[in-house]
Amino acid sequence: MTRQARAGLAFTIPVLLGTLLVLVVPTAGALLLSVTDFDIYALADVHNLRFVGAGNYRELLQNPLFWHAVRNTLMFAGLGVPAAIGTSLIAALLVNSRTVRWKPVWRLLLFAPYVTTLVATALVWRYVLDTRTGLLNYGLALAGIAPVDWLGDPRFSIPATLVFIVWKAFGYNMMVFIAALSTVSHDLQDAARLDGAGAWARFRHVIMPAIGPALLLATVLSVANFLQVFTEPYVMTHGGPAQSTVTVLYFMxxxxxxWWNLGMASAVAVLLFAAILLLTGVQAQVAKRYEWL
Structure with missing residues (x-):
């Protein structure tokens, strides 16, 4: 083995071991637990552990609360992913504009929510959305509008939570898009403008092909993140009201x-992993079709 190969192994093996310990082993453990009735009694005595095969999955698929959580999660993802991608792309285009001054300042301000502590910002937003003392309802009262129970009414709980999630997360995608936009030639955009291409035509035929891979990356990450929403509803609504913000991860x-039903929880984790893997594959195929890869 050459010296270069030994150096390569020295750098690679720690990463592979770390991946094995924090990813492969826990995933395999969750898969094994999902076919058992591992619960608090098994924690006390491993001899109480029984193999149940697909029993957890059958029981899970017959549980109305699980399907309610799936519906809520799909609503979070269906509304949140386009909102997060759209706002981050618009912000990136504005910040990247040659007419905008103080670009580093704007990037810092818009990216700051992403790096702030999630629980702390969720608590702040919870106070902002409070029915009686919240800043938002105070502004509505000044406009003569009756206060809204943003987090206590099932009609508004998901939209109100989504506004916070999008505000918190869009900064990362914005930075990805800014990096991708920096590779788009200004000469090419100027040439398209001279040929009579409007703003939409330049975006569709010049910018979009260049940022396609970045858009795919942001979409894949956003879908995976919104399918794993947990902390926001846990802190802001505790899954309520009337279980309107219970997500799959919250259910798990x-x-x-x-309830210490760890076998059932592992089955939920396996199904969620399979769903994210499937959606990622579909997104990759769509990207290939539109020549984004």
Whole structure:
């Protein structure tokens, strides 16, 4: 083995071991637990552990609360992903504009929510959306509008939570898009403008092909993140009102750490992993079709 190969192994093996310990082993453990009735009694005595095969999955698919959580999660993803991608792309285009001054300042301000502590900012937003003392309802009262129970009414709980999630997360995608936009030639855009191409035509035929891979990356990450929404509803609404913000991950947490039904919780984790993997594959195929890869 050459010296260069040994150096390569020295750098690669720690990463592979770390991946094995924090990703492969836990995933395999969750898969094994999902076919058992591992619960608090098995924690006390491993001899109480029984193999149930697909029993957890059958019970899970017959649980109305699980399907309610799936519907809520799909609503979060269906509304949140386009909102997060759209706002981050618009912000990136504005910040990247040659007419905008103080670009580093704007990038810092818009990216700051992403790097702030999630629980702390969720608590702040919870106070902002409070029915009686919240800043938002105070502004509505000045305009003569009756206060809205943003987090206590099932009609508004998901939209109100989504506004916070999008505000918190869009900064990362914005930075990805800014990096991609920096590779688009200004000469090419100027040539398209001289040929009579409007703003939309330049965006569609010049900018979009250049930022396609970045758009795919942001979409894949956003879909995976919105399918794993947990902390925001846990802190802001505790899954309420009337379980209107219970997501799949919230349901998994409840099964695993409230009822100590760890076998069922592992089955939820496996199904969620499979769903994210499937959607990622579909997104990759769509990207290939539109020549984004």
């Amino acid at each position: 947490f409840d099964q695993g750490f409230t």
